[in-house]
Amino acid sequence: MTDAANPIAEIEKRKPARSQWWDVWDQFRSHKGALLGSIFFVIILLAVIFGPMLWHLDATTIDIRSRNQGPSLAHPFGTDQLGRDTFARMLAGGRVSLAVGMTAMILALFLGTLIGVLAGYFKRLDGLLMRATDLFLALPLLPLLLVIIMLFRDRLSAQFGPEGGIFILMVSAIGITSWMQTARIVRGDVLALKEREFVLAARSIGTPNRRMITRHILPNVLSPIMVSATLGIATAIITESALSFLGLGFPPDFPTWGRLLFDSIDYLQQSPERVMWPGLAISLTVLSVNYIGDGLRDALDPRIRGR
Amino acid sequence: MPRGDLSDQSADLSALQPVLDVQNLKTVFKTRSGEVHAVNSVSFDVKPGELLGVVGESGSGKSVTMMSLIGLLPSPPADVKDGRVIFDGVDLLKADAKTLRSVRGGKIGFVFQDPMTSLNPVFTVGFQIAEPLRKHMGLGKRAARARSVELLELVGIPDAARRLSDYPHQFSGGMRQRVMIAIALACDPKVLIADEPTTALDVTIQAQILELIKDLRQKLGMAIIWITHDLGVIAGIADRVVVMYGGQIVEQAPVKELFGNPQHPYTRALLETIPSVRGPREDKLNVIEGQPPIMGAAPTACPFRARCSFRHDRCDRENPVRRTVGPGHDAACFHEFSHGA
Amino acid sequence: DGHEGERGRDGQLNIIYWQAPSTLNPYLSGGTKEIESASMIVEPLARFNEVGEMVPWLAESIPTVENGGVAEDLTSITWTLKEGVLWSDGTPFTAEDAIFTWEYCTHPEGGCANINYFDGVTSMEAVDDRTLKITFDAPKPFPYTALVGSESPIIQKAQFENCIGAAAPTCTEQNFGPIGTGPFKVDEFKANDVIQLSANENFREAGKPAFATVLFKGGGDAAASARSVLETGEFDYAWNLQIDPQVLSDMEQVGIGTVAVAFATSVERLMVNQTNPDPALGDERATLAHPHPFLTDRAVGRAMSMAIDRSLLVEVGYGAGGQPTCNVLPAPEAYASTANDDCLTQDIEGAKQVLEDAGWTDTNGNGIRDKDGIELEVLYQTSTNAVRQDTQALIKQWWSEIGIETELRNIDASVFFGSDPGSPDTFQKFFADVEMYTNNFAGVDPEAYMARWLCSDIPSPENQWQGNNNQRFCDPAYDALVDEMSQTADLDRRAELAKQMNDMLMQSYSIIPLIHRGNPSAHANSLGGVKMNDWDSEIWNVKDWYRTE
Amino acid sequence: MFNFTIRRLILTIPTLLFISFVIFLIVKLSPSDPTGNLPLTIPAEVREQIREALGVNQPLIVQYLKWLQQFFWIEPLIYLENATGWDLGAGDATRLISYQTRSPVMDLIMQRMPQTLWVVGTAYVVGILIALPIGVISAYKQYSVFDQVGTFVSMVGFSVPPFFSGVVVIVLFSVIIPSDSFFWLPSIYDTTHRVTDWDSFVYQFRQMIMPVMVLALQITAQISRFTRASMLDNLNQDYVRTARAKGLRERTVVLLHVLRNSMIPVVTVIALGIPSIFGGAIITEQVFKVNGLGQLLILSIQGGDVPTVQTLTFIFAILIVLFNLIADILYGLLDPRIRYD
């Protein structure tokens, strides 16, 4: 066991350091749900990114002669009450919804994780941060958003253009009002994790707090974070639509899935398929994120990966 | 310590009919990365009133064997493939769920390896002891309680009546282990299987429990299977010892015979590694070099061969079967050791 | 047929308003839903019928100069009350109640929402129990405001005596259950939810109302309440169904209900900002100090108006509930101008030409016309509402066809129509180039309405943005006409002046009228007697309603 | 535990005061205006007068302090007076008055409590009752068809907003099914309905079906996920094996031993979810015109009704803080290992 290894073997051994990620990928791949989820997700992503460039109709062009049509070759998903092509709107709407959903979710996760970790790790901050969490849970969402929008919309619009500004506003509004659940869960896990011996071991080495958190705490609270991510993306997409509907979001001719869903409700009896498309898109996205999350969680856990 | 009568008893044990007879037991785990043959063709028996010690390296299949007996392994991933487990004239492996349930906890008591987690944290100790009593002996609430107090007193917990309403976390590790033993003993089982019941305890508490077991065995006359790593414990209480390695039984002998005349290289190595507080102090501890085998498939060769210093060519080709090497003593090895080595 | 017989013979009437009334005291909330629900309980001296004519209600007749009811100098009016009118609690109704109502609403601490109906009233006196004399501070050419129409009904003195002034809001019991002279009385009122009413035993007309009880439910949305009348039949009457006309007519196809529309003076219009809303201007944003860089150019406004296909807007968003219009004052008939009717046909090419002629061309090839480096880019805001958003989308498309780039914005109605000085999004601040909403005037007299566009009525930081002249139109000639009208009693002349003012506004293109909006409501086919009315409460004649089968 | 509760309750006061102040600021700063929903025919001066009469223009801090006094002193006093008939001198103090309805905010809230509790409460209970078995079975049979379908349905259920599912069920049950059919359900909730006899009970039941269904879908989706995860954590614990070794039935093992432990986190999640009962069902309330607290909140927000928004939100805040505490206490009660002092 202790015999001097030959140099060739040595070189060989150095290389696979990077291949951890292949392990992760292998494990991920073997999770059927995750694979299927990713495929769906990638298809949706590709469709919304490249779809609008490839599809010949524009999402906002009105063709009043062909209003309220059912699916046809020219309009595979039909048209709306102004004759706009639903397919084009779904593609364009997906861009916004996914972008908002993902960014807001990431923001909420970031905030939630940060606050959860800080509260769990530093006992002194715990009381304060948890009361702050209570506060945010208690805040009335709508007035808060109105205030945010009143205070920041014009400034952001000036800075990033009207759409960019609204995007930032929406994402931050949704983000800062939906991190609390994550924070709670993460805090609970960190509290338990902090007492684990490997954290003490790291302290005995002299690891400073910052790296203690990034290296030892964070990777081990991944699993609740994943769950929050799944639920977070759904909430963000729906919240976006609610905000747009209240006039707090994107310009009214700007399609998003949530908005399409909302607008089509009135036409539920006339053309049920119009409700189906955005409903399906949102559900599929959430489902695929859920399965990807499951797969990722398993794949990132070396204990499961070994099996 | 009174122990003379025990050795007398062990002399005529061999004449008795075994209370539990295990033949050719095989257990395989199916995992994502292939099969694990955790138990391979294990056969042994216990006689009434006998204390059978089971020793072996960690991972050698001790716990799995015992759990396979009464179908406690979750399936999947576990699959108990072959063999027979005759208890009370019934083959437990073929028995239906109802029979099994009546055997478990009723006629066979089980003490698990880890007392810290084996008790349900949210029920009182009293509830947990009473559970098998009400289930198997059909006792009412009152009677179950009375018997629970009795049991707790039996395992040496002071102030038993009051402690019945405590939760497991309010007991120390040693006391929890005793509660586990009380549960296992609740219905006067014919066989008690104790899986490393003292490993988690410190020596002073361990000594208390060993005393208790000796006492109980005398009082109740049940057969006991006692799994442990600690040869010291085995030396203290066992009548007969089974040594497991790599999912197989490699040696089986009465306790003094085993310590005095080990016939398997693994047993020998094992005995040599252990330091003592009393004898002379070695400068360097003996170790068994190498790694335990990976039990990916049913063995076709001796599982110990890689670490064996008495290795023959044959060991690579054949898995040795147990052969008799002395009275009540058999070992699975091709090498013949001179008696008393 | 069933409309004669004894009182209460037709059982229960179910009415749904998708906005729920918050109180039954019309003076404490000027909202339509409160006024209309209260109109079943408390009544005015006179009402407007479905064609906008005044009909006596609690009064014997309409006083005029001719019949001597109105003084020659137009400074007083004398009403004679009907005989034998009782409050629902059985006590007699007298002129004192009317006077009390005036006192109640004009109390400075009361926060009365309809106080402007009593503008100019200096005193009221009870000549006798049945004669009420109202005196004005100046000649009042149209003296039928105080205590006329559903906005200023008469409340009972005995009930509200202790609720005057600051105490007004604390009288919950009274505000939620006013005693009235109307056909129904309140059994239970749940604010913002539901009202249960029953027939007033003391109602002055025999055999009326036909319904014994009324369930007046509030909440939900327009589509749902339409569905409940037209499809599920759970309700008999649903109010204000502004939803996609296609959907509405599909619902009507089911055959259990009918949509009825009434028109008054509501006009959906585009306000074209005459001042510059550029945020860079800071405090002087959207004030007269900075005229709008291009919307003050009438050619631009004209082109914008020409590019719009108003009939299509009606078809898509309003159906029977709207008519294209080119006037901000489309009714009553006598006041409606016809001078601007060429806007009724869309003329994209013409619009382009107008812009071309005015020098607006696309010099840099980005598809947007410009002149002197100014691009024709407008921010177009309105309140959140599905039909308005469709209209926005259509107009945006047409404007883009003539080379005007539009950015759309929608704002929650409570913010848009609110007047929080801190909010940048109110329609009065008008920090946008174009905004769209509907306005109208109550009753039939347009004088106050047309006076909205005085130079002095422009919202600005000085008056905390409180003003009615939202598009910041300012023309001394117009101010002069307003002045003249306020002193003219002759109805023909008044009509002429009104038309003149309307045309002046139209030609400034600071207001682009789109649609003369009606009020679509649905009622079950089994409900008889409904006469849709937008001049007054639309359930003004609920006393005459009955069940047909 | 008692001390812990008291201490937390005391700590709650400054927390709540601070929360109330922040809420107040936000509600005040938000640009909604109490006169915003009045017809445009009402001139600006009149609007200003109305605002003046409402007290909108007083200095912020005065308004806040006044609110504090009204909420914490006058309102409780008045309720006390009403309950006991004593005269405590609150008679002529101005109560907390809503801008919109000009009536006491607390009365409005009390008026709406029943329907909210009925509909949303039932939905919560139904949701939990459905979620628990689903969670338990999907965990017990992990990766079975049932589990997969469960995952799918709950994820879809979670991602379908009630403004959608609500209208779908209305169209299905109120429109498509003819109104004389047995399966027809009312689409508009009648808050004036009183349950007095069997028929009226049936009607109440029927009018609750749809809103409860829609709400329960969401609740079920979340709670079944939590239950499943928690069950999975516990199913492989050692004490489960102990329970089996006692010969207990599978049902007892899962429903008593495993579920009891799994419920600990689930119960806290449920407790934490209760405050959302009161505010969270806004859209469902709107779709079915239940006109409960959620609808009151949204109307007040839209109407710029500061006192109502402030009071409602603050009551929600109290509930949130309180149920946080209750969750912690429940945790301690359910899990005997946890002791707070």
Next chain:
Amino acid sequence: MALDMKTEPLVRVQNLKMHFPIYGGLLQRKVGDVKAVDGISFDIYEGETLGLVGESGCGKSTVGRAVLRLYDITDGAIRIDGDDIATADAGKLRSMRPLMQMIFQDPQASLNPRMTVADIIAEPLREHVKMSKIEREDRVLELMDQVGLNKEFANRYPHEFSGGQRQRIGIARALALNPKFIVCDEPIAALDVSIQAQVVNLLEELQDRLGLTYLFISHDLSMVRHIADRVAVMYLGQIAELAPRAELYEAPLHPYTQALLSAVPEPDPNIEEQVERIILTGDVPSPSNPPQGCNFCTRCPQVMEICKTVEPQFQEVQPGRFVACHLHQIAENAASEAHKSIQQGEIT
């Protein structure tokens, strides 16, 4: 070497106390203490192994952790290699970490399950040593070699190892910075007999090669006997007896030590039959509420009246042998004499 009083001890612990507060009451004020370690003193000389034994929960791990200042201690002085540890601030402590390391009780729990072996071993290097990636990798492989881990395993995760191998990872991590002093907190308790021997041999071998000093915490008396030069026996937060290994096992003075030694089972049925056991009875007191007088008085088979009231002094009763027991209490001035002798030993 053990009794070579001439050299300055590498580690000197004096009157170390570690109390964990218990909070309670209305305002969560401190209402008491878990006196996990309650005033213990010992020295460890360079190259020596001090064994620390005692039953579960008596405070052994706490001592180990407190000595390395992984806890903020309540009272007492700790000097390692001349530096004061007890009061050092975070920066100073961090800079001293390379000197002193710890091997943890539970090899599974003390390794981050999400890091590879190479990362785990490299972590201290990253924190304290500036070296290139290649150099670091080389050092990691060297360390793995040193503790007898196959280099192939560098990219594996902890759960893929057997207990003994995991403990080796922990040891490699502790060795990475070339420490002088290592606290081994029950490094073998979680291991199987045959692997225990491997680890103990490894520790001894490393001590020989690198001149390490160990504080070896264990409750396995036979292993301690094997590895330690001197042994301290703890009971309920205090040291009951401290003596050179041979003397302690030969003739334990403190009744607790006697009971402990007698309870150890003997892996030979023939000897086992003859062993005289002292079976302790009575309740184990709680460290938050230790009994009056001698801590052991509730279970002591030789308890006297004085034990229940007067706390025995921890004093040197024979050269190099310290005990805290009234049975062995020597006269007051003799005790101070003995005490002086230690102090002199330290000065000279």
